[in-house]
Amino acid sequence: MIGRYLHLLWVQVRASLVTAMQYRVDFLVSGLISVWWMVWTLVPLLVVYRGRTSVASWTLPEALLVVAWFTMLRGVLEGVINPSLTEVGERIRTGTLDFVLVKPADAQFLISTAKFAPFKIVDVMAGGAVAGIAFHRLGRLPAPGDVGVALLLFLAALLVLYSIWILVVCWSFWVVRLDNLSYLFTAIFDAARWPIDVFRGAWRLIFTFVLPLALMTTYPARALLGTMDARTALAALGGSIGFAVLARLVWRRALSHYTSASS
Amino acid sequence: MSRVGAYTAILRIGLAEAVAYRAEFLVWMLTTTMPLVMLALWTAVAASGGPFQGFHQADFVAYYLAAMIVRTVTSTWVVWQMNQEIRMGTLSLRLLRPIHPFIAYSAEHLAAIPLRAALALPVAVILLLTAGGGHVVQADPVRIGALLGALAGAWLLLFLTMLVIGTLGLYLERSLAIYEVWWGLFAVMSGYLVPLELMPGWLRGASDYLPFRSMLGFPIELMIGRLSRADALRELGLQWGWVVVLLLLTVVAWRRGLRRFEAFGA
Numbered sequence: 120m121i122g123r124y125l126h127l128l129w130v131q132v133r134a135s136l137v138t139a140m141q142y143r144v145d146f147l148v149s150g151l152i153s154v155w156w157m158v159w160t161l162v163p164l165l166v167v168y169r170g171r172t173s174v175a176s177w178t179l180p181e182a183l184l185v186v187a188w189f190t191m192l193r194g195v196l197e198g199v200i201n202p203s204l205t206e207v208g209e210r211i212r213t214g215t216l217d218f219v220l221v222k223p224a225d226a227q228f229l230i231s232t233a234k235f236a237p238f239k240i241v242d243v244m245a246g247g248a249v250a251g252i253a254f255h256r257l258g259r260l261p262a263p264g265d266v267g268v269a270l271l272l273f274l275a276a277l278l279v280l281y282s283i284w285i286l287v288v289c290w291s292f293w294v295v296r297l298d299n300l301s302y303l304f305t306a307i308f309d310a311a312r313w314p315i316d317v318f319r320g321a322w323r324l325i326f327t328f329v330l331p332l333a334l335m336t337t338y339p340a341r342a343l344l345g346t347m348d349a350r351t352a353l354a355a356l357g358g359s360i361g362f363a364v365l366a367r368l369v370w371r372r373a374l375s376h377y378t379s380a381s382s
Numbered sequence: 383m384s385r386v387g388a389y390t391a392i393l394r395i396g397l398a399e400a401v402a403y404r405a406e407f408l409v410w411m412l413t414t415t416m417p418l419v420m421l422a423l424w425t426a427v428a429a430s431g432g433p434f435q436g437f438h439q440a441d442f443v444a445y446y447l448a449a450m451i452v453r454t455v456t457s458t459w460v461v462w463q464m465n466q467e468i469r470m471g472t473l474s475l476r477l478l479r480p481i482h483p484f485i486a487y488s489a490e491h492l493a494a495i496p497l498r499a500a501l502a503l504p505v506a507v508i509l510l511l512t513a514g515g516g517h518v519v520q521a522d523p524v525r526i527g528a529l530l531g532a533l534a535g536a537w538l539l540l541f542l543t544m545l546v547i548g549t550l551g552l553y554l555e556r557s558l559a560i561y562e563v564w565w566g567l568f569a570v571m572s573g574y575l576v577p578l579e580l581m582p583g584w585l586r587g588a589s590d591y592l593p594f595r596s597m598l599g600f601p602i603e604l605m606i607g608r609l610s611r612a613d614a615l616r617e618l619g620l621q622w623g624w625v626v627v628l629l630l631l632t633v634v635a636w637r638r639g640l641r642r643f644e645a646f647g648a
Contacts, residue, residue, distance in 0.1 A: 148559050159566045159575075163420060166576050167427055170434055175426040306413040310422070317426040 127224060128232055135202075135235035149238040153194075157245045160186055160312055175316035180256040182314060184340040187250035188273065189312045192335055194242025196280055196308070202234040204284045205301055208291055216377075227285070227370055250343075261343045268352060269342035275359035276335040282359075282366035283330075289366075289373035311336045334359065388481055389489050396493025404497070411501050414453050417446040420575055435580055440512070441606075445577055447509040448602040453574075454502040456537040456597075458491045461561050464548030473643070484545060484636070491541065509606075525604065528614045532601040535621040539597045542628040549632070552639035573599030579608075593628070596621035 139145070164186065168179040177185075207230050210216040219229050254260060261269075287300055310318070310326060315333035318326055326332040334355045341347040400407060424442040427434050437445075464487075467473040476483040547564060551557035569575050571585070571594035578586055578599050589595045600617045603609050609617065 145556075148556060152559060152562055155563060155566050159569060162570050163423060163575050166580055166582075167423065167434075169582070171427060171431055174423070174430060176430075300409065302413050303409050306415045309415060310419045312419070313423050313426075318422050319425070319429075322422065 124224070124228060127228070131232040132235055136237055139237045146238050146241075150241045153239075153241040153245050157190060157249070160190070161249075175314060177314045177316065180253040181340065181344060183249055183253035183256070184343055185314050185336050186312060187246045187253060188336040188339045189246070190249060191243045191246030192273070192276060192280070192311070193308070194239045194246060195277060197242070198236045198239025200231075200277075200281055200284055201301065202236045203231050204288055206230075206234055207288050208301075211291055220374075220377075226374065227367070230288070231281070231285075262345060265343055265345045265347075268347060269339045272334070272339045272342050272347075272352060272355060275356050276339065278359045278363050279331055279334060282363045285366040285370055289369050292373050292377050308332070314340070331355075331358070385481070389485065392481075392486055392489035393493045396490045397496065400494045400497045407494075407497060408501070411454060411498070414450060414457075416569075416574070417449040417453070421446040437577065437580065443512055444509060444606040445602060447505055447512075448605045449574060449598070450505050451502045451509065451605070452533065452536065452598055452601045454498050454505070455495065455533055456540055456601075458494075458537070458541050458544060460487050460491055460541060461544040461548045461558070463487070464545070465551050465558055468548075468551045468643075477640075484632070487545070488541065495537075522611065524611055525607075525609075525614050528618050529601065529604050531618055532604055532614075532621060535618070535625055536597050536601050538625050539593060539621070539628060542625070542632050543593075543597075545632045546628070546635050549635040549639045552642045568594055568597065571595070572597050573602060593624040596624050 164179070164182055167174060168182075172178065174182070207216065210219065210230075216230075219233075220226050222229060283304070287304065291300070307330065311332040315323060315326060315337040323333075327334075338347060338352070338355055342352065421442060424434070424437075424446075425439060428437070428439040428442060433439075433441075464473075467476070473483070476486060479486070543564070544561075547557055547561050550560060554560070571589050571592055572578075573595065578589055578595060581589075589599075596617070600609075600621060604614050604617075
């Protein structure tokens with residue numbers, strides 16, 4: 120069963136790789152643009168830290184770690200999650216989702232792995248480079264255990280992002296228009312580039328519990344620094360798994376209500 | 383006379399479209415979150431160590447709210463529209479019509495402004511209430527007039543830049559990548575991310591010789607009363623100078639690009 124799905128995943132990934140390899144100049148262009156956005160994200164931080172040594176009790180190298188996770192997460196989001204799920208909107212609108220539903224494999228799996236953008240790997244590498252610079256400035260290396268916790272939290276963040284996307288797709292069974300919802304989500308996701316302590320009052324609550332941006336970038340950064348407490352980490356992991364289960368349930372319910380575009 | 387009639391007809395259609403797709407329109411407007419994200423950062427900065435290079439908390443609030451208003455009123459999406467129409471070939475339909483495509487685009491996009499202005503109004507009210515009426519554009523008829531001119535100029539500059547980049551789509555396949563690069567430059571050099579006054583000296587110096595400040599920073603500074611009357615008028619002259627330059631550039635790029643487009647069709 121699992122072997123079959125791994126094989127299916129490989130088939131889908133290979134199809135995207137083959138397509139991407141046909142447009143090799145794009146690799147260069149997306150690489151340059153990734154680096155460009157990196158600079159773009161760093162400019163405000165560099166300006167702020169020219170006049171201050173710490174903001175909301177985050178120093179420059181620590182804030183750089185948040186930016187590093189943000190860049191990596193955005194890379195994975197735009198490389199793995201977004202391409203497939205924006206295509207679902209198109210399929211719902213044109214009615215070709217039916218072709219996916221009749222295939223003898225799980226529909227959620229098929230639509231989630233339909234398309235990848237391999238060149239976004241450059242973003243992930245750029246994020247890694249910024250993390251490297253941050254630890255160089257801190258003058259130490261992260262403890263191996265902390266790296267493990269940070270990676271676990273990063274996976275939890277991906278799970279949450281993916282689940283949010285699935286919920287948006289479910290919603291689009293009824294409202295059809297998906298593309299500008301995805302732009303809205305990307306715009307809000309921008310707030311994850313700063314440590315959560317920068318936000319105050321209601322915003323911090325919203326970005327921690329409703330739309331958990333804190334989990335996505337601040338918690339992994341804290342974990343790398345070794346300042347993450349175990350209870351919050353466990354709660355974050357549990358919460359993200361719970362959220363994924365919820366998304367799965369909503370998906371099954373939405374699918375049973377799905378009426379094709381033609382009917 | 384019939385030209386004017388055609389233009390007003392396109393304006394009317396554009397307005398009706400904007401009203402018909404108002405929900406979608408609202409979602410688009412809500413994607414302008416960057417000023418708020420930046421404001422959160424600066425609020426934390428001002429809260430933890432007092433004013434930053436002369437910028438108090440209230441100054442940051444006024445600045446980024448004004449940024450939201452100016453972006454809401456002046457931004458257009460013509461570069462994506464042109465890219466789409468060139469790739470799908472529907473640009474040919476526009477060429478057949480007796481009205482120049484750029485004139486038609488301008489009418490379609492001008493028509494969206496009333497609705498955009500209506501959506502920017504609540505932000506403007508908050509700006510007036512929080513920053514204090516005296517702080518925002520002093521009741522000075524000259525500067526209020528200059529602000530209207532500055533907003534019109536900023537809209538034109540952004541629109542013309544998008545037309546130039548959109549026209550590049552006739553030569554290149556990836557004109558949207560050029561737009562992304564341009565947008566990055568714009569965000570840094572126009573005062574969208576960080577007020578230009580807080581930027582390092584060399585960057586501010588460079589922005590004096592580039593059109594970016596005229597596109598956003600200048601109207602914002604004028605709106606929140608950071609410019610004297612003389613400065614405002616000088617910047618306004620500079621801004622409209624850029625409008626003329628970009629207009630010439632647009633015309634040249636289009637004339638040359640069109641020859642390429644015809645070659646595609648043959």
